[in-house]
Amino acid sequence: MKAFAQLFLSLDETNKTNEKVKVLKDYFNCVPDTDKMHMLALFTGRKSKRQINSTQFRLWAIEALKIPSWLFEESYHVVGDLAETIALLFPQNNTGGSSKTLTEWIAEINNLSTYGDEEKRHWLQQSWQLLDTQERFVFNKILTGSFRVGVSQSLVVKAIADIADLDAAVLTHRIMGNWRPEDYTFRELIQPQQEAEDISRPYPFFLAYPIQETSTVQKSVEDLQQTLGEASEWQAEWKWDGIRAQLIKRDGQLFIWSRGEDLSTDRFPELHPFMNELPDGTVLDGEILSFRQGKPLPFNVLQARIGRKNLSKKILEESPVALIAYDCLEYEGKDIREKTQTERRELLEHLQAKTAYPDVFNISTLIDFDSWESLSRKRQQSREMIAEGIMLKRKSATYQVGRKRGDWWKWKIDPLSVDAVMIYAQKGHGRRADLYTDYTFAVWDGDKLVPFAKAYSGLTDAEINKVDAFVKRNTLEKFGPVRTVKPELVFEIGFEGINKSTRHKSGVALRFPRILRWRHDKPKEEADTIETLKAFLE
Amino acid sequence: MPRKPLLEFTDRGIYCPQGKFYIDPWKPVDDAVITHAHSDHAYLGHKHYLAHHLSREVLKYRLGDIQLQTIAYGETINKNGVEITLFPAGHVIGSAQVRVVYQGEVWVVSGDYKTEADGVCEPFEPVKCHHFISECTFGMPVYQWKPQQQLFDEMNNWWRQNLENNLATVVVGYSLGKAQRILQNLDLFNGKVYTHGVIENTNEALRRNGIELQPTTRITPDTPKEEVRKGIILAPPSAVGSAWMRKFGPYSFGYCSGWMALRGAKRRRAADRGFVLSDHADWNGLISAIDATGCECVYLTHGYTASFTRYLNEIGFNAREVHTLYGTEEEEAASPQDSPTNLPKGEASNEGEVNKVLSAGEDLGEVGILGGAKDLGEAKGGAI
């Protein structure tokens, strides 16, 4: 545990990629193999079942600390992170911390399922006393399942790939899917050839790189020609707004993985009949969308369904799903990611041509275009197509791992935007726990400002500092963590979509609102009105 | 008729009506007693100043030609029948608690203080009193300091590692107090100490005052960069992210402040290393100091005043929160420069990668970036 706590601290203390990889390698080189796999599971977001709920966690901490609960809560408010708060509140001890390994600690944690509450409490309070501050922090993180590190999976993969002298893409594939650190060994992970492949294992997704545009700066035909070359080397499709998914049929079994690497086979029963019909050894990549009468429905219809625990008959009727397939990664049991886009597309078309369920197994239509100019014009139809824009794929490209610049691009339609006034502010979390970073925005409804969106990303750190200072000096009222601020600052708010909403005062709900820029040039009177916003609803 | 309190809180500062003097006033007055030379306590514009001997040169350096009288710790001065005595506050060199006695009633104004002896300034000395006016910059139980030896061992090791990795070493700390405390604890076996002008000016003032400091070299445009990179650079917070600092790169930079105890604050400082080093008392230090005064009533001037007051009352003290303008100076003076790193914007973000922020100018060693920073707009004076 000491090494793991130190790893966390060292990663926290550097923002340089090379140093992070070095720190990761140092860690791998000094801990037992079982620790390596537990670390990998934690760093790739594999959570084990939570054994102690957050009420117990708080309650038992307050009891062991012997402080009033309000002081505990205020401390939490100052720190912004429960695991860290508890780590800091216990007295600094001089016991030198714990000598148990990460594997041993996790075994103890998993063993808690056999404990009663009283035993759990005793174990937890004793562990807190035993660990030093930094260990206590990572321990709390593991225990509460809130483990997040400032390190991307690709860096961890790079460190292991360097140590084991393996290809990073191979490793990335090997750590996908369903595995438990208790029964996947480090040896298996790094051996040159893996014998028993896990049949459910998906391939790492290839992600498109955005063509950057704002509402004021658009890419010209010349820009496209310059960056992408000849239009004839590219394949274009609509960019659908659904759930990115990989559909696997192997050994007669079906697996549906969503982009977040969640196994969601049971969430989409409509897709099973066509998948059952696929030959064994087939893997498709595509987008799952709600469809009615052959037409995609807006994302919020699908979202309503994702939110439900149980798929009632009603839900299945209201938002039936279908697949728009756009790639084939495995064909006749063979990994075909090294084939070109055009070759893979042919195989995909071949599979789809044979399906008895063409309503559910759709294939993404290729957009017909002969120049960047004609594609630019086609892109203007995105909204009518219920698409977010256009996907560009180089015809000669292989299917790669992760977000790579070069062969796959997403070219979204103009971001929707309005100018709005900031009216509430709230402190951020984690590293921003001491700054006002979360804002609520309003537009004019007559002479009143109505809130319509919350947004927190999009400003530079320097701007955040300035807004933070403004908030502190211009607070009108405080309710709990929220401050009402003097309406004065105007921001341009971009969003991906808009829907009617009865739950919101403004009558609309935005999708992915974000701050595009601070409009220093606009007084609050010139912010947009609710009518402008509603016009986007059509 | 009940007598007026010996000290009262006014919109100019802490006032003694009987003695007709102020303690650490923030508006111009005739007679000011100054606890220490930090600029939220020692303002310009008073007619007469009284402070400790060791504050003399720094006050003159910072405030120019002022009418200043200095005394020793334990020495008593009488103003209109009120006795004033200074006691060590352990905060920075020359920092003092001010004891005010009149007709058997004893008040102590702590100024800023810390309870751990730092080996540089005279250690904090608890003073018995009826009324204690205390700061509580770090008055939350999440702030618990490690012994400074442990921190300085870490700092010296980090310096050695940087030398091995061909990195320059930059340590950032407030120019009066933190800088000298760091300087005196550096292992000069590793190399020489180079100082930013602002820090060196303070060092020179202290040396003029007879303080012996380890040798330092002021960085000038002529100082060879390669020499500086082999030593260690002491810089004030305002230098963070500046062109001045960048020219010594590649470097590793360490930030010394009590706020470094929190990950969030540490990330925001963009420091490669955060050293949790403060010249203020931590949670346990505050409580033990207040307890040691045996006071009937304690007044909390700056920091987490609301929560700390509530807690003290719950555990049996008679505590009151008062509004002052202390603890605000550095934030007020700060003009954060534009940060070279932007936050992730929408889809362009690197998932999971941490973006670090550089914002220069603020000194966290003194000013609460959390609840500690009282907004000027909210601060008001008023008699108790």
Ligand SMILES: [Zn+2]
């Ligand atoms: Zn001070």
Ligand SMILES: [Zn+2]
């Ligand atoms: Zn102060």
